[in-house]
Amino acid sequence: MIGTGLIGTSIALAMRERGAEVVLADRDAAALAMAVELGAGTALPADGPVDEPADVAVLAVPPAAVAVTLLDAQKRGLAAVYTDVASVKALPLRQARELGCELGTFVPGHPLAGRERSGPAAARADLFLGRSWALCPPPETEPEAVEAVTALARACGAEPVTVGAEEHDRAVALVSHAPHVVSAAVAARLTGADDMALGLAGQGLRDVTRIAAGDPKLWIGILTGNAQPVADVLEAVATDLAVAASLLRDGSERAAAHVADLLLRGNAGCSRIPGKHGGDPSAYAVVQVVIPDRPGELAMIFQAAGVAGVNIEDVRIEHSPGRPLGVLEISVKPEAARRLAEELRSRGWSVPGLA
């Protein structure tokens, strides 16, 4: 593993859980030491060739560092197969080609999972469970190399998806990169907000701005590395926003109907975002349980689900800090929803829906 930040350490931890031997490197000694301390693997000697090449070397460094890191790793003979995890794919591949890297053993990759925090301390072995992992091998890549990286992605619990580098970049401009900029633009409005306004912030603002907390240094590399596709999406979003603003100023009923059209298109777009397993999000039923803010409450609810023989597919907690109650939303197979609701009611919890 070269690069022991959030993604590199998360992959290393996931592979360690599956019993793999992992060797780690990072130019930042503190990041490397933390990853070793977390049990992600052992440190690779700083330079020179290695006695025994690894099966796969993962380059988990910023997009602009991928090609030079690949060249260096290949010169050292670190592994049989190489992959990276950068959020953009055409740029590192083009740079790798220009630098004369060996492309037969290189499988550009991108796990579609992450966090708004950087560094090894934020790493999680379960980060990739149920997520897509894009693989963008160029024509030169050997099938055995693709197979090895496919197996790595699967071992981390992800679902490999093979796609061309340019097509990948256009897709993530829409589903990841432009949304990041939009989130940042909303959050940026808050810098001058007064404390009273900020005190009124609810979950909506937190949902829209979570990713805006991401590392600007990493993100500027991602955005400039995928500039044209991101700019295309941002221009379309900006047009929608400008039209909505001028319609709201207009204030007429006809104008309100046009704004409502944007909101309806928003609903339609939301409903197209796949659920946890990449399937139809409506495939699960949601059981809502009112929970008192007491220690042990969640454990008891999960135990009750186990007693009822109900597999929990996903959970989410809605609660306003400082309030004594919250709502636990448990996603289950539709046929199990009523059984779970009855079990929870029989144990004294309030389950308002599913009469």
Ligand SMILES: NC(=O)c1ccc[n+]([C@@H]2O[C@H](COP(=O)([O-])OP(=O)(O)OC[C@H]3O[C@@H](n4cnc5c(N)ncnc54)[C@H](O)[C@@H]3O)[C@@H](O)[C@H]2O)c1
């Ligand atoms: N953060 C996310 O949500 C996310 C998700 C998927 C993919 N990615 C991609 O994963 C890669 C790593 O991102 P991260 O979030 O783990 O960042 P990070 O900042 O947590 O970690 C990056 C690590 O790479 C190291 N590094 C930088 N240049 C290096 C070099 N030349 N040689 C060796 N080490 C070097 C840094 O010291 C750092 O420890 C990026 O390419 C990013 O686009 C990020």
Ligand SMILES: O=C(O)C(=O)C[C@]1(C(=O)O)C=C[C@@H](O)C=C1
């Ligand atoms: O969930 C987050 O915090 C992320 O930023 C993850 C996210 C994404 O947009 O989904 C961000 C960039 C990566 O390349 C892959 C995943």
